[in-house]
Amino acid sequence: MGRVTHADEFPAPEFHGGALDAAAMREQYRSEGLLESDLAPDPYEQFAIWFAQVFAAGLREPNAMVVSTVDAEGRPGSRTVLLKGYDERGFVFYTNYGSRKAADLAGNPYVSLLFPWHPIGRQVIVGGRAERVDPSETAVYFHSRPRGSQLGAWASAQSAVVASREEIDSAYERLLARYPEGEPVPVPTGWGGFRVIAESVEFWQGRENRLHDRLRYVREGQAWRVERLSP
Ligand SMILES: Cc1cc2nc3c(=O)[nH]c(=O)nc-3n(C[C@H](O)[C@H](O)[C@H](O)COP(=O)(O)O)c2cc1C
Numbered sequence: 001m002g003r004v005t006h007a008d009e010f011p012a013p014e015f016h017g018g019a020l021d022a023a024a025m026r027e028q029y030r031s032e033g034l035l036e037s038d039l040a041p042d043p044y045e046q047f048a049i050w051f052a053q054v055f056a057a058g059l060r061e062p063n064a065m066v067v068s069t070v071d072a073e074g075r076p077g078s079r080t081v082l083l084k085g086y087d088e089r090g091f092v093f094y095t096n097y098g099s100r101k102a103a104d105l106a107g108n109p110y111v112s113l114l115f116p117w118h119p120i121g122r123q124v125i126v127g128g129r130a131e132r133v134d135p136s137e138t139a140v141y142f143h144s145r146p147r148g149s150q151l152g153a154w155a156s157a158q159s160a161v162v163a164s165r166e167e168i169d170s171a172y173e174r175l176l177a178r179y180p181e182g183e184p185v186p187v188p189t190g191w192g193g194f195r196v197i198a199e200s201v202e203f204w205q206g207r208e209n210r211l212h213d214r215l216r217y218v219r220e221g222q223a224w225r226v227e228r229l230s231p
Contacts, residue, residue: 029121029206034213042224043201043217044088047124050117050203051086057120066114067093069104077104083115084141090195091126092133094141096158097190105130111196121206126198133193142187150185151175202229 014024040046054062063083070076077100085092091113095101105111113126142150155171162168179185202216214229 027121027206029208029212031121031205031207033207034203034205034215036215036226036228039203039215039217039226042088043126043198043203044086046203046217047086047201050122050124054117054120054122059117059119062115062117064116065091065093066112066116067101068112068114069101070108070110071100071104072107077101083113084193085195090128090131090197092193092195094133094138094191094193096153096156096188097132097192098160099158101159102194105194111194113196118206123202123204125202125204126196127200128196128198130194130196133195135187135192138192139187141193142191143184147181147185151179153191154185154188207231 014021016024040049051062061082064080065083066078067081068076068078079101081093081095081101083091084094109129109131111128111130113124113128115122115124117123142153145153151172154175155168198217198219200216200218202214205213207213210231212231214231216227216229217224218227
C-alpha cells in the first residue's frame with residue numbers, strides 16, 4: 001500500500017503581471033505507489049483503508065466530496081457535500097430534496113462523487129446511481145445533528161433565490177421561537193439522504209513524473225473487476 005506522502009516544501013509563489021501564476025505551480029508527487037496486489041477485494045473496503053489514512057494524515061474534512069449531477073437539458077452541476085456514511089450498500093450524503101441536485105437526480109439518477117485528497121496526492125472518483133435513503137435512516141441521522149443544524153435545515157429552501165440575508169435570518173428566528181430548547185425538532189419533509197450505489201470506483205495515487213497509479217474497480221454483477229488506467 002502506498003505510503004501517504006506529499007511534498008514537504010511549500011513552493012515559492014511566482015507572480016506574472018502582478019497575479020499569482022497558476023501555470024508555474026507544480027507539485028512533485030513522491031509516493032511508493034498503488035499496486036493491484038495492494039487492493040482490498042472490494043472498493044468499499046479499499047475506500048475505508050484510504051479514508052482512515054487520509055484522516056490520520058491530518059487532512060481537514062476528508063469526508064468532503066464533490067457531487068456532480070446532470071439536469072434535464074444535459075448541463076452538469078457540481079457542489080461539495082459531506083459524506084455521512086459508507087458501506088457495501090453505497091456512499092450516503094444528506095441534503096434538501098428541493099435543491100437543484102435533488103431535482104437533477106429525480107430526472108437522472110447517475111452521479112459522480114469526487115474526493116479531492118490532493119494535499120496528500122490522492123483522489124477517489126465514484127460513478128454510480130443515487131437512491132433516496134429510507135426516511136427512518138434519515139431520521140436517525142437528522143436527530144444526531146446539532147440543534148442549530150436541524151433548525152437550519154427547516155429555515156433553508158436550498159437552491160431557491162432569496163431576496164436578502166434577513167429573510168433567512170428571520171426564518172431561523174421564527175423557528176427558534178417555535179421549537180424552544182427541549183422541544184424535539186421533526187425531520188423536515190423535504191430533507192433527507194441519498195445513497196450512491198457504486199458502479200465504478202477509481203483510486204488515484206500521485207507518482208513521480210506524472211506517471212500516477214490509477215486503479216478502477218468496475219462492477220460486474222455481484223463481483224468487482226479491477227482495471228489499470230493510463231495516467
Ligand atoms: C465543505 C462543504 C460541505 C457541504 N456539505 C453539504 C452537505 O452535506 N449537504 C448539502 O446539502 N450541502 C452541503 N454543502 C453546500 C453545497 O455545496 C451546495 O451549496 C448546496 O447543497 C446546494 O447545492 P445545489 O443548489 O447544487 O443543490 C456543503 C458545502 C461545503 C463547501
